[in-house]
Amino acid sequence: MKLSEGVEQAIHSVAMLASLEANQVLSAAALAEFHGVSPSYLLKHLQALSRSGILGTVPGPKGGYHLAQTPEDISLLDVVLALEGPEPAFRCKEIRRNGPNPVPEGFFKAPCQINAAMLRAERSYRAELRKVTIAHLLAEVRQDDDGTLAARSCAFLDANVRITNQSRQH
Known part of the structure; x- marks a missing residue:
């Protein structure tokens, strides 16, 4: 399975936004600058995260x-589904019905075994992703950080955070 580059960018952006206080925001341009990615490409993913x-x-x-x-x-x-959509990665096209010398339709009453195996794998994959929250990731980063990562993020946030008068709760 191959996920788009946007998934990595989105997860990192969500993680960075998790450190903001209730009256703070970051622009898409600032997030793109911090991660060294295309602002227009990241903006598309931030919009998908907003819609979700x-x-x-x-x-x-x-x-x-x-x-x-x-x-x-x-x-x-949640992040993967916001960007990639809810469809499974493997989509069976029932090609076993194609080609020369077709077999009777009754042979195809049961789901394709390949599709069934791929869907089981998809359920496992999604279950694992469902277990990991942004809070879990941030706790792991803090545990492994000697202060270098925190200092880098704090310096960038100090220079780029925008204060808003709109109150929000989450």
Whole structure:
């Protein structure tokens, strides 16, 4: 299975937004700069996260993005589904029915065994992603950080956070 680059960018962006206080936002441009990615490409993913209810937005020139849910309530699966959609990665086209010398339709009453195996794998994959929240990831990073990562993030946030007068709760 191959996920788009946007999934990595989205997870990192959500993790960074988790450190903001209730009256703070970050612009898409600032998030793109911090991660060294294309602003227009990241913006597309931030909009998908907003549509899914993971992120909230504050419009205007001093606006930006913030979490619309708590980090404990956002799983990796939530982010993946927001960007990639709910469809399974494997989509059976029933090609076993194609080709020369077709067999009777009665042979195909049971689901394709390949499709069944792939769907079992998809359920396992999704169950694992559902278990990992943004809060879990941040706790692991803090545990492994000697202060270097925190200092880098804090310095960037100090220079780029926007204060908004819109109150929000998550």
